[in-house]
Amino acid sequence: MRIRNVVQLHTVNRLQAFGWPLIIMMMSLTIVLIIGALVTGVGGDQAREGMNYGMQWNGAIFALLGPLIGFGFTAMGQYFPLALGLGLTRREFAAGTALVFAGNAAFYAVIVTIGKVIEVATGGFGLSVRFFDVFYTGIGEWWQTLIQTFLLILMVMLVGAAITTAFHRWGQSFLWFFWIALAIVVLAISAGLLLSEAFLAFSQDVAAMGWFPWMGVVAAFAVVGAAVWLALVRRAQAR
């Protein structure tokens, strides 16, 4: 198995693989710090407290997570054809890419966790801002952030790879099917929330089911994404 070659394929351009996501993250953090400084300077303690509460849902961390979501798509869309072109087998590509997914998820989960620990220890970098300690990466203990961020990144990369592989296999018709199916699900949930008291109560129960069950849901999506991706990649052909 030439897994090393596949890993090299994904990481040969270090600046693209690791440099830019971290640079973009630092730029996003800088903007958050500037906002924090402005709010604290102008609004005082009350504004600081409100900002700290509101920033639990601050999506600035997606400056880092966003490119990683895209990585799952490009792995199949751009790297797979080159891997086949270089004589690597589908099995080798899948094994090496899965390893890179896991490695990426672990690397950036550690980065986010370290950032969160520093952020919490310094009172939001002295400005009460939240960048790492947010809803999407976990507002609980540091180990929860580590696990949650790891699972989240791994899940989006695997699901992204599965979607791209399905597109590779069935073309535009798959995308039509996917988006229509997604729209129907969203519409059904929205209608349920608006029209059914029982469904609303059930949804609230689901939303409040706690951190561990939610991590189970994220892990389940990751497993389904991985299963679909691995099943399809074995029969994927060059286009």
Add this chain to the structure above:
Amino acid sequence: MTAIVTTALSKRYPEVHALDGVSIRLEENRIHGLLGRNGAGKTTLMQLLTGQVFATSGEMQVLGGSPVENVDVLSQTVFIQESQKYPDTFRAVDVLRIAAGAYPHWDQAYADRLVAQYRLPVKRLVKKLSRGQLSAIGIVIGLAARAPLTFFDEPYLGLDAVARQMFFDDLLADYTEHPRTIVLSTHHIDEVANLLEHVVILDQGKVLLEADTDDLHDAAMSVSGRAQAVDAFLAGREVLERKALGTLATATFTPRDGDELAAREAGLELAPVSLQALFVHLTTANAASAAAADPDRAHDRAIV
């Protein structure tokens, strides 16, 4: 030893029968030409032989085994295709680094020499390279990989005449020093005619001709002179092509013993036919016979 054997190999896509019952045998350590018009099935055949796509039916043996998901076969195979896609963020140097790790016989010093020779800007993003520079990446990989089985699919698109000649010279020089099996798909038939030892001509997904180039020298001749004399000379024989201009005519035909003497006595001139001319004659004649056999299909093609 035989490098490649295919038996009744077919590949069907929803809208097209790309390959239809292809049976060929390519001996190892030779340069094989894979010739055919656009859409003849050349790239599909090479994609099948490198495990990039799956056959609909038929069998194939590459270096003694099936190429599909076969590490032993694929690690000894390099396939340079003109339509190769590269990740948007890649520079030429990234592609070459990966290739260096992927091919066990990779010669880095030779690769560096080729990069300089083809003036390849290795630090530039691949998506910003010209068509010719993209071809140069493929040429560097294809040659420096020194893979026992090397496929080149139109490797010089966009290259100027000087660079093309450079590629042919490099290919021949390196092949002489490091013999290996090379399959070269090309439209520039006359430019590579002297390199090829064996050719396979594909047309509409089928093998039109498979032969050693030495044998092809005698496969067709052209005769020219007065039209009446030419027609008399060719009476009752298979004529691949005939052109007339006033009272003069030129025709391409399949020769047989004694033609030289008969032509001289009739005051006609005989000349060998180039590989490219033979290719044109064969594919044109095949298209004509296909049209005659299936007028509806020919009509459809004409409309397209």
